[in-house]
Amino acid sequence: MSGPRIQTIFYSAAALISLVGLAEATYLTVVFLSGETAVCGGSPDCFQVLGSGYAKIGGIPVSGLGALAYFTAFAFATFAGFGYARARKFFAWTVIAMFCMTLWLLFVQAFRLHAFCRYCLFSAALVFLLTGLVVARPVTETAKN
Amino acid sequence: MRRFLPFIIVIVVALLAVGGGAYFYLAKRSANAPPKFAKAEGEVAGESVHVLGPANAAVTLEEFGDFQCPPCGKLSEPINELQKKYNLRVIFRQFPLPMHANAKEAAFASEAAARQGHFWQMHDLLYREQAVWSKSTDARALFNAYAGMLQLDLGRFRKDMDSAEVQRQVETDQQRGAVIGVKTTPTIFLNNEVVPPKQINPDELPGMVEAAMKKAKPSS
Numbered sequence: 001m002s003g004p005r006i007q008t009i010f011y012s013a014a015a016l017i018s019l020v021g022l023a024e025a026t027y028l029t030v031v032f033l034s035g036e037t038a039v040c041g042g043s044p045d046c047f048q049v050l051g052s053g054y055a056k057i058g059g060i061p062v063s064g065l066g067a068l069a070y071f072t073a074f075a076f077a078t079f080a081g082f083g084y085a086r087a088r089k090f091f092a093w094t095v096i097a098m099f100c101m102t103l104w105l106l107f108v109q110a111f112r113l114h115a116f117c118r119y120c121l122f123s124a125a126l127v128f129l130l131t132g133l134v135v136a137r138p139v140t141e142t143a144k145n
Numbered sequence: 146m147r148r149f150l151p152f153i154i155v156i157v158v159a160l161l162a163v164g165g166g167a168y169f170y171l172a173k174r175s176a177n178a179p180p181k182f183a184k185a186e187g188e189v190a191g192e193s194v195h196v197l198g199p200a201n202a203a204v205t206l207e208e209f210g211d212f213q214c215p216p217c218g219k220l221s222e223p224i225n226e227l228q229k230k231y232n233l234r235v236i237f238r239q240f241p242l243p244m245h246a247n248a249k250e251a252a253f254a255s256e257a258a259a260r261q262g263h264f265w266q267m268h269d270l271l272y273r274e275q276a277v278w279s280k281s282t283d284a285r286a287l288f289n290a291y292a293g294m295l296q297l298d299l300g301r302f303r304k305d306m307d308s309a310e311v312q313r314q315v316e317t318d319q320q321r322g323a324v325i326g327v328k329t330t331p332t333i334f335l336n337n338e339v340v341p342p343k344q345i346n347p348d349e350l351p352g353m354v355e356a357a358m359k360k361a362k363p364s365s
Contacts, residue, residue, distance in 0.1 A: 051215070079155075
């Protein structure tokens with residue numbers, strides 16, 4: 001398989017993962033804005049996390065920031081897939097920032113709230129997948145040279 | 146064309162995310178439209194309600210609650226504190242949501258306790274222990290244990306939990322809620338005015354109660 005083709009597949013996968021994350025984060029933002037804390041799949045843990053003070057930063061829902069981050073990752077992945085060299089670097093930095101934020105949120109759930117929200121865990125899994133792609137990326141790009 | 150394709154894709158996704166989010170938000174808002182209080186419509190002859198506080202209180206707080214709903218549990222203690230602080234009249238109505246597996250059984254347990262004059266004790270206990278019995282596959286065993294803790298007549302408690310009267314009482318409350326447009330829990334009314342869902346939390350509810358007190362007693 002040729003180098004550019006591998007890159008297209010690689011960034012398409014990244015864009016698709018980002019799209020899934022964007023859909024989930026948008027859903028959570030809408031739930032937050034509509035004040036619908038009551039519907040949380042019946043899980044007290046989920047409510048404990050999404051209803052906590054950590055679910056907001058300066059009044060802005062973390063899920064809203066997540067939606068913005070996923071959209072940014074999607075946009076950079078799309079441009080990178082179309083061969084924009086600078087977009088690759090921006091994509092990698094965006095994912096690294098998301099990874100750091102995810103680690104913080106997992107720490108908060110495990111050690112401060114002592115409860116895990118399944119939506120947050122799903123999002124963490126998506127970010128770990130994106131991070132895995134970013135880590136694998138230099139190998140892919142070196143391979144073509 | 147290929148040069149513009151990434152721009153088109155990104156713009157389309159942005160529009161879909163914003164448009165889809167806005168559509169979903171509006172759909173949720175209309176689905177959760179605040180209920181209109183219509184006492185005459187909702188009143189059922191002969192119903193017994195759970196009331197705490199004086200009948201001539203300046204403010205009546207009426208809650209439609211589900212014992213398995215986490216936000217209801219989070220509000221239970223703050224409402225008790227508000228009741229004592231402002232001498233409120235608090236009314237509790239059963240509204241167990243179908244998505245909560247043990248909510249209906251919990252409602253029956255509270256009604257069975259009410260038949261022995263211990264509704265509010267069971268109410269507080271169920272909310273305090275919510276995280277435990279919510280996850281239990283045999284919640285009834287726990288409810289029996291709670292009845293024991295409250296020193297209720299266990300034989301009578303078990304019989305009442307299965308009785309048609311207790312089930313009818315829960316259904317009556319649910320029907321009343323449905324008639325006035327209650328869809329989620331907790332739904333709270335202060336002097337017959339619905340509290341907006343976003344303000345039903347331990348931080349904002351005291352302010353709403355204070356405002357209702359001032360409205361009820363403008364001179365003080």
